[in-house]
Amino acid sequence: MVMLKQSFRYDQSAARLEVEGLPDFSADHGSNAIGILSSWRLTMIGHSEMQGKREHLEALMAAVIPYARLRLSGVSRAQGQDGDPVRILPLEQGHQLELVSSRSDVPPLTLQLDDADLADLVRCLDALRHDARVRIEWPAISHVPLPKRDLAERTPLVQRLAAPVLGTGTFLILGLVGLLVPLPNPEPTQTTSPVEQQDERREPPISNPSQAD
Amino acid sequence: MTDVSVPAVSDPSQPEAVLGRRALERLDLLLLTLESLDLNGGESTLWATRQLGFETVFPNRVELWKRRCHNPLRRSPRRGSLAAVETEALIRILCTMADRLYPFLHQLLSSREPAELTDQRWALLNQRLKDLIEERMNLRRGAIQRLLDGQQAMPLQRQLVLTLALAAGPGGVDRLRASLLDPTP
Numbered sequence: 001m002v003m004l005k006q007s008f009r010y011d012q013s014a015a016r017l018e019v020e021g022l023p024d025f026s027a028d029h030g031s032n033a034i035g036i037l038s039s040w041r042l043t044m045i046g047h048s049e050m051q052g053k054r055e056h057l058e059a060l061m062a063a064v065i066p067y068a069r070l071r072l073s074g075v076s077r078a079q080g081q082d083g084d085p086v087r088i089l090p091l092e093q094g095h096q097l098e099l100v101s102s103r104s105d106v107p108p109l110t111l112q113l114d115d116a117d118l119a120d121l122v123r124c125l126d127a128l129r130h131d132a133r134v135r136i137e138w139p140a141i142s143h144v145p146l147p148k149r150d151l152a153e154r155t156p157l158v159q160r161l162a163a164p165v166l167g168t169g170t171f172l173i174l175g176l177v178g179l180l181v182p183l184p185n186p187e188p189t190q191t192t193s194p195v196e197q198q199d200e201r202r203e204p205p206i207s208n209p210s211q212a213d
Numbered sequence: 214m215t216d217v218s219v220p221a222v223s224d225p226s227q228p229e230a231v232l233g234r235r236a237l238e239r240l241d242l243l244l245l246t247l248e249s250l251d252l253n254g255g256e257s258t259l260w261a262t263r264q265l266g267f268e269t270v271f272p273n274r275v276e277l278w279k280r281r282c283h284n285p286l287r288r289s290p291r292r293g294s295l296a297a298v299e300t301e302a303l304i305r306i307l308c309t310m311a312d313r314l315y316p317f318l319h320q321l322l323s324s325r326e327p328a329e330l331t332d333q334r335w336a337l338l339n340q341r342l343k344d345l346i347e348e349r350m351n352l353r354r355g356a357i358q359r360l361l362d363g364q365q366a367m368p369l370q371r372q373l374v375l376t377l378a379l380a381a382g383p384g385g386v387d388r389l390r391a392s393l394l395d396p397t398p
Binding site: 012013014045046065068069071072073074093094114115116117118119120122123125126127129130142143144145146147148151 | 315319322324325372375376378379382385387388390392395
């Protein structure tokens with residue numbers, strides 16, 4: 001059986017992704033298909049070429065595509081953990097893609113991407129994943145709505161804190177005002193002293209007719 | 214241009230996306246941004262509708278316009294929400310148009326383009342978007358005023374353009390749908 005090496009290329013303005021592999025005849029793939037990926041190369045304009053094996057490409061997809069999904073919701077959060085082969089993290093201006101080689105003698109590669117580079121990279125990866133000629137089962141990447149706590153960072157901190165601070169402040173002010181309002185005294189009971197009672201008795205009535213004018 | 218292949222509209226595997234108020238606003242603003250990039254945007258939208266086989270959902274431009282008027286920021290908004298099938302159709306139309314206009318989106322976002330040229334491109338987009346907004350939107354709404362305000366408009370417009378760039382093409386449909394279904398913070 002003749003093994004035909006296949007090579008497909010996905011081009012964008014600032015990115016080029018090339019994959020090489022062989023058709024998997026045991027799975028009834030045609031000759032113009034890739035069922036077994038042997039290598040891939042990614043070239044971003046202005047940066048060194050990256051290449052690797054299938055695991056690295058899957059790690060690149062697993063970091064970059066969810067990162068793009070977060071950016072669509074306006075959330076800037078790194079994807080990939082320390083020690084992962086691929087990480088992407090937001091910068092003040094643009095994005096940083098970090099690739100760690102599986103060989104210990106190769107230093108990690110860091111690429112600074114702008115928004116256009118990121119979009120190009122995502123389109124290359126999308127094109128590969130949707131290419132009917134590449135008969136590889138890529139790991140599924142499901143996009144789901146984000147929970148509210150993830151979206152909170154889109155709102156400025158001042159705006160986020162405004163409502164609870166205002167609520168607490170209003171509660172405290174109303175409480176203080178409530179404390180300053182004097183409570184009405186209860187009706188005094190008849191507890192006058194016996195001396196006062198005697199004085200009252202001695203005082204002649206104003207309307208006594210025996211008094212001189 | 215990449216082909217955004219479309220499954221049948223009644224495909225049960227498609228999620229039943231019913232958009233909230235904010236998502237309707239965003240979807241319409243994204244379509245408006247595409248119209249700002251494409252001077253023949255109305256015709257392009259109709260062309261994309263036919264190309265994707267959504268004639269039954271939007272048989273003519275009036276029906277398409279009526280669906281877009283569910284955006285509460287419109288000058289004369291329609292009550293109610295979009296049906297799931299209409300939402301899905303609009304998302305796919307948007308992604309197809311973004312795919313077609315991707316070179317323009319790329320030029321706007323790229324830092325390698327000459328700065329002066331990029332500034333002129335953004336100024337042109339800003340002017341066209343402003344004209345469309347003033348023509349169709351309720352100018353008393355805060356969200357619209359922010360889009361027209363010189364200082365606040367730029368980051369908002371950049372986010373709209375970046376959204377279109379990342380939603381362009383076949384993979385963008387799922388991403389955009391998920392982001393439109395985000396809860397309102």
